[in-house]
Amino acid sequence: MQEFKPIDKHFLTCERTWVYFSLIFSAGFWGAYTYLLRGHIFCNAQTGNVVLMGLALGSCRWGEALYYLVPISAYILGAFVSELAPNPIKHHWGMRWDTLLLGLEMAAVFLLGFVPDSAPVQISQVAINFLASMQYNTFRQAEGVPVATTFVTNHIRQVGIGLAKEWHHRHSDDKSHRLRLARHFGMLAFFLTGVITGAVFGHLLGGRSIWVTLIPLGIPFFALLHADRTTERDLVEQKPAGH
Numbered sequence: 001m002q003e004f005k006p007i008d009k010h011f012l013t014c015e016r017t018w019v020y021f022s023l024i025f026s027a028g029f030w031g032a033y034t035y036l037l038r039g040h041i042f043c044n045a046q047t048g049n050v051v052l053m054g055l056a057l058g059s060c061r062w063g064e065a066l067y068y069l070v071p072i073s074a075y076i077l078g079a080f081v082s083e084l085a086p087n088p089i090k091h092h093w094g095m096r097w098d099t100l101l102l103g104l105e106m107a108a109v110f111l112l113g114f115v116p117d118s119a120p121v122q123i124s125q126v127a128i129n130f131l132a133s134m135q136y137n138t139f140r141q142a143e144g145v146p147v148a149t150t151f152v153t154n155h156i157r158q159v160g161i162g163l164a165k166e167w168h169h170r171h172s173d174d175k176s177h178r179l180r181l182a183r184h185f186g187m188l189a190f191f192l193t194g195v196i197t198g199a200v201f202g203h204l205l206g207g208r209s210i211w212v213t214l215i216p217l218g219i220p221f222f223a224l225l226h227a228d229r230t231t232e233r234d235l236v237e238q239k240p241a242g243h
Contacts, residue, residue, distance in 0.1 A: 011143050014098040015240050017183060020142040021190045022216040023135060023149040028194025029201075029213050030128050036038040036202040037209075039121035043128040044136075044150040046075050070122065070127045078133025082174075084243075090236045095228040098240065102221035105131050106214055113211040124207075140242030145183045152191045157183035179201055 013019065027044050036041045053068035065138055085096035093100065106199060108131055112124055132150045139149045162181025171173065194216075201209035228236070 012096075012232060012235065012238060012240055014096060014222050015143055017142045018188070019220040019223070020147055021186060022064070022151075022220050023139060024147075024178055024187050025190045025197075026192035026213040026216045027132065027135070027150040028191040029198035029216075030132070030194075030210070031191075032195045032198025032202055033210050034125060034128055035116065036199065037138065037207055038124040038128075041125065041143045042056050044132045045153075046072055048082065051216075063128055071125055074126045074129040075133040078130045080242060082134040082137040094233075094236070096236065098138055099221065099224040099228050101134055102224060106217050106221060107137065109210050109213050109217065113208045115207055117207045139240075141240065142183060142187075144241060145180055146242060147183065147187055148200060149187075152188050155184045155188045155191070159188060 031042050031044055034041060049068045049071050053065050053072070056062075056065035056068070082097070082101070087099075089097045089100055108127055112127060115123055134152045135168050136148060140146060151209065159181065161175055162184065165177040166181065169177065197212065198209065205211075
């Protein structure tokens with residue numbers, strides 16, 4: 001992977017690192033929420049569902065295998081929608097898709113908090129599959145560093161790479177790798193913090209605990225909305241890095 005070199009450029013509000021920290025905190029919370037309260041699964045990524053579907057097919061459990069097409073399809077639909085929506089949104093609504101997506105996530109989270117703990121877990125699972133896919137496909141680079149906001153596999157890998165570079169450059173003045181290392185470590189730390197927070201509030205509040213994520217979603221939402229209407233109004237055609 002090409003070495004990250006910070007350059008003097010203007011980053012959009014939707015590319016700011018603090019926005020990504022807020023989003024991955026919410027994703028960590030959702031991971032705890034779905035595992036503890038909605039079926040003991042993780043909905044932020046689909047590798048597990050594909051493995052489970054393959055295991056069901058290999059065991060001739062056709063009905064069970066067919067079920068896994070539901071969350072996988074929801075994830076595909078999320079990527080499909082988030083790929084087509086940006087241009088129509090910014091041309092007709094005068095705001096970025098990134099901003100609208102956070103508003104949609106807040107609305108969905110608000111509604112999910114009313115879903116009874118006794119309701120079918122598939123309701124929350126499919127909704128979060130859909131939201132996580134759109135978020136993952138929309139927010140791609142934090143100030144020039146490619147990152148994911150819904151899972152941490154690559155962040156763990158990048159921390160390992162960064163530590164290796166720290167060792168390799170231990171006797172040199174080249175410390176350019178440290179910014180990238182710090183970015184990935186921060187994403188990992190905020191995700192873990194979100195999981196811990198989700199576990200605590202999940203035990204205390206049950207299904208209503210998901211309302212806690214209205215805070216880390218709401219803060220960037222209003223920041224992005226303000227930027228769309230004021231400081232970045234003339235930059236609506238500028239695409240975030242990675243798109």
